[in-house]
Amino acid sequence: MKYSPKTEGFFEKVYAVARLIPYGRVTNYGAIARYIGSGGSARMVGWAMNGAGKHPDVPAHRVVNRIGMLTGKHHFSGTNLMQQLLESEGIRVEEDQVVDFKKVFWDPLKELES
């Protein structure tokens, strides 16, 4: 499991953005990928999240796919841990999908722009 310096930077960027996600908000992989300049490599964000376990500060549960579906819930300890975490933040989840996703969606490109 050796990471190249460049890859490590990519991972760090993903984690950095993930940590900036406000409480009670969620974002998607594509937005993060685009924000860090990785373009359409949304999959790499997901892969980075796979290694987010080493970074307790990274709220991976606030990152879902573009339609607000909790595709990564199976990567958490429990099958419903991700949903519990989101609900504990006031985010409603139904059928593995975030309700009012549009309203709780947090786009780093717009929120962090300046």
Add this chain to the structure above:
DNA sequence: TGATTGACTATGA
């Protein structure tokens, strides 16, 4: 070394 997979997204039929 080459092929396959993956927590995705966008596009076309």
Add this chain to the structure above:
DNA sequence: TTCATAGCCAATC
């Protein structure tokens, strides 16, 4: 509107 396919890049087999 829903389903299928292509593109993405790194890690794993």
